[in-house]
Amino acid sequence: MSRENLAGGEGVRIVVLASGRGGTFAALASALAERGVKAAIPALVTDRPGAPCVGLAEKAGVPVLALSPKGLTRHNYDLLLAERVAGLRPDWIFLLGWLRLLSLSFLERFPGRVVNLHPALPGSYPGVDAIRRAWEAAGGREARTGVMLHLVPDEGVDSGPLLASEELVIREGESLESLEGRVHELERRLVIDLATRFARGEKE
Numbered sequence: 001m002s003r004e005n006l007a008g009g010e011g012v013r014i015v016v017l018a019s020g021r022g023g024t025f026a027a028l029a030s031a032l033a034e035r036g037v038k039a040a041i042p043a044l045v046t047d048r049p050g051a052p053c054v055g056l057a058e059k060a061g062v063p064v065l066a067l068s069p070k071g072l073t074r075h076n077y078d079l080l081l082a083e084r085v086a087g088l089r090p091d092w093i094f095l096l097g098w099l100r101l102l103s104l105s106f107l108e109r110f111p112g113r114v115v116n117l118h119p120a121l122p123g124s125y126p127g128v129d130a131i132r133r134a135w136e137a138a139g140g141r142e143a144r145t146g147v148m149l150h151l152v153p154d155e156g157v158d159s160g161p162l163l164a165s166e167e168l169v170i171r172e173g174e175s176l177e178s179l180e181g182r183v184h185e186l187e188r189r190l191v192i193d194l195a196t197r198f199a200r201g202e203k204e
Contacts, residue, residue, distance in 0.1 A: 011037070011038030011039045011040055011199055012038065012039040012040070012091045012092065012195075012198050012199045013039075013040055013041075013042050013088070013089055013090050013091045013092070014028075014039055014040070014041055014090065014091065014092045014093075014094055014195055014198070015041070015042060015043055015045060015085055015088050015090040015092070015093050015094070016028070016041055016043075016044050016045065016093075016094050016096050017044075017045045017046070017047075017085075017093060017094070017095050017096070017098040018044060018045075018046055018051070018053040018095075018096050018097045018098055019046060019047055019048050019051055019053070019097055019098050019099040019100065020048075020051055020052065020053060020097045020099065021051075021052045021053060021056075021097065022044070022051070022052055022053025022054075022055075022056040022057065022096075022097065023056075023184060023188070024096045024097065024117065024184070024187050024188050024191055025041075025044060025053055025056065025057070025096050025097075026053075026056040026059075026060060027188040027191070027192065028041070028094075028096070028188070028191050028192055028195060029041055029057075029060045029062055030060070031192045031195075032195065035196075037195065037196050037199045038199045039195055039196075039198065039199040041062050042063070042088045042089070042090070043062065043063045043064065043065045043088050044057040044062050044063070044064050044065070045064075045065045045066075045067065045081070045084070045085060045088075046064065046065070046066050046067070047067060047068060047069055047081075047098075047099075047100055048066075048068070049066035049068055053097070054066065065084060065085075065088075067080065067081055067084060069100070074103055074105075075103060075105050078102060078103045078105035078106040079105050079106075081106055082105065082106045082109040082110070085106075085109075085110075086109060086110075090110070090113065091113065091198070092113050092114075092115060092195075092198055093110055093113055093114045093115065094115050094117070094191065094195075095114065095115065095116040095117060095152070096117050096191065097117070098116075099128070101155065101157065102114070102152065102155070103155060104154065104155060107152060107153065107154065107155075111153070112151060112153070114151065114152040114153075115149055115150070115151060115152070115163060115194070116149070116150055116151075116152050116158065116160065117147070117148075117149055117187055117190075117191060118130065118147070118148050118149075118150065118158045119131050119145075119147050119183045119184075119187060120134060120145060120146065120147070120148065120158070121144070121145060121146040121147075121148060121165060121167065122148055122150070122162055122165060124145070124146075125145075126157045126158035126159065127157055127158065130145075131145070131176070131179060131180050131183050132176060134170065134179075135170060135174075135176050135179050138170045140172065140173055141172055142169060142170065142171060142172045143169075143170045144167050144168070144169055144170065145167070145168055145170055145179075145183070146165055146166055146167040146168050146186075147165065147166055147168065147183060147186045147187050147190055148162060148163075148164065148165035149162075149163045149164045149165070149190055149191065149194055150162050150163055151163060163194060164190050164193065164194055165190075166186060166190060168182060168183060168186055
């Protein structure tokens with residue numbers, strides 16, 4: 001895949017914010033290039049300069065903006081983050097494993113354009129460790145969890161207007177590692193599907 005396709009191609013501009021491994025980001029970057037989707041990732045933005053997602057972005061030819069919050073208040077960090085992200089001219093901002101709760105200092109700069117990925121169904125297991133919490137609640141029995149993508153209009157935790165969701169069955173006796181792998185696969189598919197819809201001008 002070329003840097004031109006990912007960072008400077010024509011079409012919808014999707015800035016990705018990530019704090020961790022970056023697997024979903026990498027899957028999205030690859031899919032946009034391989035499928036010829038009219039969308040580009042002008043940059044991966046991270047609050048953790050040493051996170052694995054940085055290496056994946058470099059491998060994919062996507063510019064990296066590493067912005068550590070060290071020494072900054074939440075308000076000042078979000079103002080700085082908003083200014084730097086605005087300079088990337090995003091149509092959409094995807095939070096793919098972004099581990100900071102964004103304040104209105106950031107969100108009010110991009111109304112209706114911030115999308116969060118959460119590994120649970122609407123109203124279930126908001127916040128961190130959602131996959132583990134769902135697995136523990138199942139207690140070895142068959143149960144249901146899922147993945148959702150939603151808008152982030154305010155500082156509510158995983159509670160914004162729904163854009164996409166899909167259920168996933170926790171199998172009887174399934175290990176946490178197995179469940180995590182299947183949830184991550186579903187996350188990647190839903191994110192790629194949503195980005196493709198946005199590239200086509202679809203919002204519903």
